[in-house]
Amino acid sequence: MIAGDGPIWLVGAGNMGGAMLRGWLASGIDPARINVIRPSGTPIEGVTVLKAPPPDGEAPAVLVLAMKPQKLDEAVPALAPTTGEGTLIVSVLAGTEAPSLAKRFPNHRAIVRVMPNTPSAIGKGVMLLHAAAGADASAKAEAEALVRTLGITEWIDDEGLFGRASVLSGCGPAFLFRFVDALAKAGEAQGLSADQAARLALATVAGAAELAAGANETPARLADRVASPGGTTRAGLDVIDRDAALDRLMADVLAASARRSEEMAAAAR
Numbered sequence: 237m238i239a240g241d242g243p244i245w246l247v248g249a250g251n252m253g254g255a256m257l258r259g260w261l262a263s264g265i266d267p268a269r270i271n272v273i274r275p276s277g278t279p280i281e282g283v284t285v286l287k288a289p290p291p292d293g294e295a296p297a298v299l300v301l302a303m304k305p306q307k308l309d310e311a312v313p314a315l316a317p318t319t320g321e322g323t324l325i326v327s328v329l330a331g332t333e334a335p336s337l338a339k340r341f342p343n344h345r346a347i348v349r350v351m352p353n354t355p356s357a358i359g360k361g362v363m364l365l366h367a368a369a370g371a372d373a374s375a376k377a378e379a380e381a382l383v384r385t386l387g388i389t390e391w392i393d394d395e396g397l398f399g400r401a402s403v404l405s406g407c408g409p410a411f412l413f414r415f416v417d418a419l420a421k422a423g424e425a426q427g428l429s430a431d432q433a434a435r436l437a438l439a440t441v442a443g444a445a446e447l448a449a450g451a452n453e454t455p456a457r458l459a460d461r462v463a464s465p466g467g468t469t470r471a472g473l474d475v476i477d478r479d480a481a482l483d484r485l486m487a488d489v490l491a492a493s494a495r496r497s498e499e500m501a502a503a504a505r
């Protein structure tokens with residue numbers, strides 16, 4: 237049983253909501269429990285898709301908010317009157333803090349923020365969770381059970397830290413996809429065809445990530461195992477390590493994303 241057995245409304249089924257839905261359906265959740273609400277009404281095989289909340293007046297057991305944060309205020313007038321004292325609100329909206337959600341959805345059992353990432357679609361997501369003040373242990377357990385099927389879960393009690401951590405795992409896949417492309421482009425510069433370079437780059441990143449995930453050693457130690465003293469890898473690592481070039485780049489990347497998260501939080505207050 238995932239998050240009780242009542243109706244789950246998924247509001248928004250784009251890149252992220254769609255990835256979570258794919259993960260839930262693959263994990264065996266009863267599709268009859270799910271209503272997807274999206275303005276386009278674009279159908280999704282296996283679940284009911286509506287353009288607006290169902291007219292029967294029944295409150296959802298779980299309301300998953302997965303529209304863009306900038307669309308929240310457009311969605312609230314139709315959604316807020318539908319929630320009840322038993323509704324668990326799960327929001328994946330980046331940068332929209334729990335008090336900002338509570339202000340817009342006064343009727344709720346609990347509010348839990350989740351920062352998922354798109355590998356949720358294949359059950360390999362990273363799901364950060366933060367419970368709003370007042371969420372009891374059973375509501376937290378239900379929220380966690382809902383997303384546990386999509387990947388690993390980690391609770392972060394401090395909401396400021398939750399926002400800053402979100403940019404590592406929530407945005408992280410995009411940064412890694414860029415890295416794969418950069419590796420491929422560098423391979424092309426060495427004379428490989430674009431196709432072959434792309435294949436080799438992706439397979440190398442996938443294999444290395446799987447190896448690291450299953451290893452008892454740190455990534456740093458695994459890097460040393462690739463780099464023979466005086467060899468080819470060491471010459472490349474020396475470029476990455478010079479003036480901590482990659483560390484500084486990633487620090488700047490996460491800092492920029494975290495600043496944007498804070499701006500979005502302020503806009504939603």
Ligand SMILES: NC(=O)C1=CN([C@@H]2O[C@H](COP(=O)(O)OP(=O)(O)OC[C@H]3O[C@@H](n4cnc5c(N)ncnc54)[C@H](OP(=O)(O)O)[C@@H]3O)[C@@H](O)[C@H]2O)C=CC1
Pocket residue numbers: 247248249250251252253254273274275276277278302303304305307310311328329330331351352353354406407
């Ligand atoms: N993309 C990612 O990797 C991640 C995204 N998030 C969060 O997920 C949320 C969604 O992002 P993403 O999936 O990328 O966005 P998309 O633009 O891909 O999807 C947005 C969805 O919201 C629906 N929508 C638009 N307007 C409204 C409205 N007024 N009421 C209800 N639904 C509406 C759209 O409907 P329709 O399909 O009909 O157009 C669409 O299904 C954001 O809050 C983001 O912060 C969090 C972590 C990672």
Ligand SMILES: O=C(O)[C@@H]1CCC=N1
Pocket residue numbers: 330402406407
């Ligand atoms: O870019 C964004 O704002 C969302 C949140 C994390 C990933 N995508």
